Amino acid sequence: MSTLQDADALPQLIGDYKPLDQWQAHLNTLFYRLRGDQLRTYYQTFASADYRLAHALAADYFEKVMKRDKAKGAATAPLIVHEWGPGNGNLAACFLSHLKVIDKAGQVYPRVTYVLVDWEQSVLDRALAHPDLAPHNDRVEAQLATVDHVSGAADQSVDRIICNELWNDLPTKLMAKNAGEIEEEFLRPNLSESLHATIQDWSGFVRAFEAKDIETLKTFPPFLDDLVWEKEYRKVEWKDVPYRKTITEFLKTIDEQVLVPINLGAFATLKEAKRLLAPGAIGFSAFDAGTADMQVLNDPDKPCYGQFGGQYSFMINFALVEVMAKHLGLGGVTIEPQREFIGRSLNTNVITLMDLLATHPSAGPKLQPWEQDRLVLKTIKALNEAYESPYSRMLEFPLQQNMPRDERETLNGMLLSLKRTGVPDTVAYLTEEELSATSRDLETVGYDPDTLNVALTAPPSPIEYLHFLCR
Structure with missing residues (x-):
């Protein structure tokens, strides 16, 4: 059964039914290229302007590197730190500034190369332009790459990977059991009747939307807030979905017809982290909104996603992420409230x-x-x-x-x-x-x-x- 978010909108069709994660990726491209310079208007993170998450990460990193160095004897090897999805560069700037302050003997900071990784050059340019990064220019590099394959980064070369509120942007499916089958949510995009009436070259708009032709789309009225989505549920085509066995085993613990997020993009970052992390590396940290509580995941009324400026932002199914990390051979998994991590660092x-x-x-x-x-x-x-x-x-x-x-x-x-x-x-x-x-x-x-x-x-x-x- 198809449902409309706004049944009174008399929407105008602008695309076909596709799995939710495919339309999500499509929208992300449009959102960042049309509204990337207005990101703060739609979405702020705990690292957009605040410094306490970055300081906690820097203090944690310094402590762990010093402890490792002491166990192994004095170390001088280079340390590569990656930040995937660096936003406006504030987390990187505050991390490096605090690391330099607390590293009074210069045992860690001079060895660090901090690599900003993003799939959009404009994001990297804005991050690199953060004024507080200027004193650390000799420590900072930028890598244009997708986080499921950081091209140019060698196997087992990275000591620390950080991503803050990135997973919620990455491809995610919504799946549920239904009468012995596993189904996923499909979407079909429409444009509201009111905005449709203002667009004279309708076929040109539809072509530009399908092709993600940003320059042509900029000639039309802003439309991301006027999208109307139809939904339906179809049997999962497993040939297109990795980790079938792990996902289906997990869904056995969920009640019938209860949708849960399957954060495929997050799983892909774990797989890439496994490739990149060096033996004995400090590890991979992701910060995001979600739950590891099976009771919450089993709640049919939980919010699986929100929309910000036309962009889908998904909650993270940390329970399944933990299962997937172990499946991929990653160890030492811990999940804690973000404010516990901050509070522990500040001892309050x-x-x-x-x-x-x-x-x-x-x-x-x-x-x-x-x-x-x-x-x-x-x-x-x-x-x-x-x-x-x-x-x-x-x-x-x-x-x-x-x-x-x-x-x-x-x-x-x-x-x-x-x-x-x-x-x-x-x-x-x-x-x-x-x-x-x-x-x-x-x-x-x-x-x-x-x-x-x-x-x-x-x-x-x-x-x-x-x-x-x-x-």
Whole structure:
């Protein structure tokens, strides 16, 4: 049975039914080439502007390399670190800056070559242009390659691989058992009737969409937000899908007609990591949103994906990823909440700014969008009384268009008054000490101290940002 996201849209067909992962890859190409320079508008990561994930990774890497060197005797061998999907370059810049600071004797940092890997040259160019990467130019290289085959990188040559919120972009199928068969989700794209009416050369648009002809598509109105998808479910063609036995065995643990993500792109990165990691390497880390909880995976109402600016972003089935890592011969697998990894590095409890905002009594649909902007800025201003970043940056925070003029002037003034070494982003980690030191200021904004304490020690959510590590 086909279903429409918007049955009233009277959509106009622009493509045939294909497996979900094929249309996902198609859309990713269009999204990054049409909207790559606006990425922050649609999607932010924990490394877009914040530094704490990068610092935790640098401290963890330094500690493990020093421990390995001590066990083996003084080491001088070069160390190759890969970052797959480097985004705007902030994680790389903060990783190298912190590694240099903590490596006071110069035993690790001078040996590191940090390689940015991406399949889009424009992404690599933007990452390399990050101003905080400039002091590390002699340590940084860029590699244009897909993450399932990093061409030019030799077998067993890499010591550390990091990817942050990359897996959710990679090809993913949705599969379910149905009456003894395994089916997968197929999609067919349509364009909303309202946008169709504005396009004069319809056949030209359809041809450009099919061919991913970016230059021609730029001559048409923006369309990614106006796609309407039909869905149906068909029997899996296993000749086109790797790891059939492992996937089918896993699905035996899932109830009938419950869709689960099969993150084929993530599996491909594990296979490539297995090829690249040197004997005794520190290992491969992936950070992403998902779950390893079988009870959550068995929930028919769980959110398998979201859409950002027309792009599909999938939750990660960490339970199956772990099975696949072991199948591929990778060991030392650990899965932990990302905030546990950050907190362990800082030796304290941490929450995200988004978690903090969610505890405010007026959070959610009660507020107008511009009122939410005001709450965010007031919260950051309060936190900045104690928060001190090692980096000087202007907070990027585009204000809502529709708000009273006097409020816009007030909020713009507040934004400009924020200190440059304060909270760097709306997606950022905060420590228990920072919350404690600013508790009175936060109370003035309307936060309840007891609720904050509960948030700091709350168990992980059903779908959480997790850290997956293997060697």
